[in-house]
Amino acid sequence: xxxxxxxxxxxxxxxxxxxxxxxxxxxxxxxxxxxxxxxxxxxxxxxxxxxxxxxxxxxxxxxxxxxxxxxxxxxxxxxxxxxxxxxxxxxxxxxxxxxxxxxxxxxxxxxxxxxxxxxxxxxxxxxxxxxxxxxxxxxxxxxxxxxxxxxxxxxx
Amino acid sequence: xxxxxxxxxxxxxxxxxxxxxxxxxxxxxxxxxxxxxxxxxxxxxxxxxxxxxxxxxxxxxxxxxxxxxxxxxxxxxxxxxxxxxxxxxxxxxxxxxxxxxxxxxxxxxxxxxxxxxxxxxxxxxxxxxxxxxxxxxxxxxxxxxxxxxxxxxx
Numbered sequence: 001x002x003x004x005x006x007x008x009x010x011x012x013x014x015x016x017x018x019x020x021x022x023x024x025x026x027x028x029x030x031x032x033x034x035x036x037x038x039x040x041x042x043x044x045x046x047x048x049x050x051x052x053x054x055x056x057x058x059x060x061x062x063x064x065x066x067x068x069x070x071x072x073x074x075x076x077x078x079x080x081x082x083x084x085x086x087x088x089x090x091x092x093x094x095x096x097x098x099x100x101x102x103x104x105x106x107x108x109x110x111x112x113x114x115x116x117x118x119x120x121x122x123x124x125x126x127x128x129x130x131x132x133x134x135x136x137x138x139x140x141x142x143x144x145x146x147x148x149x150x151x152x153x154x155x156x
Numbered sequence: 157x158x159x160x161x162x163x164x165x166x167x168x169x170x171x172x173x174x175x176x177x178x179x180x181x182x183x184x185x186x187x188x189x190x191x192x193x194x195x196x197x198x199x200x201x202x203x204x205x206x207x208x209x210x211x212x213x214x215x216x217x218x219x220x221x222x223x224x225x226x227x228x229x230x231x232x233x234x235x236x237x238x239x240x241x242x243x244x245x246x247x248x249x250x251x252x253x254x255x256x257x258x259x260x261x262x263x264x265x266x267x268x269x270x271x272x273x274x275x276x277x278x279x280x281x282x283x284x285x286x287x288x289x290x291x292x293x294x295x296x297x298x299x300x301x302x303x304x305x306x307x308x309x310x
Binding site for chain 1: 178188190
């Protein structure tokens with residue numbers, strides 16, 4: 001018969017062996033580094049105009065002067081599948097005027113994978129439409145959103 | 157014995173939970189700057205070389221890109237606009253003749269290109285002048301054409 005101390009030691013040993021053999025593998029923590037924010041640039045105050053920033057390294061032909069997509073550098077386990085989420089609609093305001101920004105992310109969909117080095121670059125663009133009457137104020141508009149990345153299925 | 161067995165599954169469960177990866181979040185901002193569109197206020201819509209006597213030889217007349225005086229006929233005047241733009245930016249000016257006067261020689265507009273710097277104030281006054289070689293063969297009478305001035309943000 002084991003003493004209480006011997007019994008505890010045996011139990012700890014069994015627990016460690018069970019954890020090593022049957023528990024999910026430990027994954028590297030996902031780290032998101034924001035390289036830059038989403039900036040639509042200097043947009044003309046024309047009622048009905050739509051301005052678009054492509055979710056890419058270059059903003060595209062429908063962007064205003066100086067625009068750029070947000071960029072995030074993600075690291076985690078090599079070749080791991082991840083889920084990337086963010087708000088599709090964000091309100092930006094200057095206190096006088098408000099406008100809805102529809103965000104556009106790349107890559108998107110349900111099949112996003114970190115590369116063999118465990119790295120992934122995510123771009124966040126978007127579009128907004130100036131109301132028919134145009135903006136009342138020319139003060140800059142600003143808002144914020146959150147990008148979330150997690151492993152699919154709880155781990156790689 | 158029984159007490160020892162009770163510890164085992166509970167401790168194993170705690171070790172398993174400690175190995176699970178957590179999601180990561182990153183907040184980012186979305187910013188828009190609004191720029192006032194470029195607008196024209198027409199002060200004088202016509203570049204007018206004035207009344208010119210038919211010359212004996214080819215003679216160059218010039219309307220300067222200002223309020224004058226000009227080296228042209230009686231009543232000569234430059235086209236004149238007040239152009240407004242946003243204090244953020246500069247703009248480029250380009251001019252072109254879209255319909256000629258139907259004379260022997262063509263009008264050369266001045267400036268053919270320019271820059272308006274709205275960062276130092278708005279509106280900016282823009283004069284459009286030009287030069288014309290008047291030929292003795294040119295018919296008498298009034299001759300009218302059209303030109304275009306374009307101002308775009310850089």
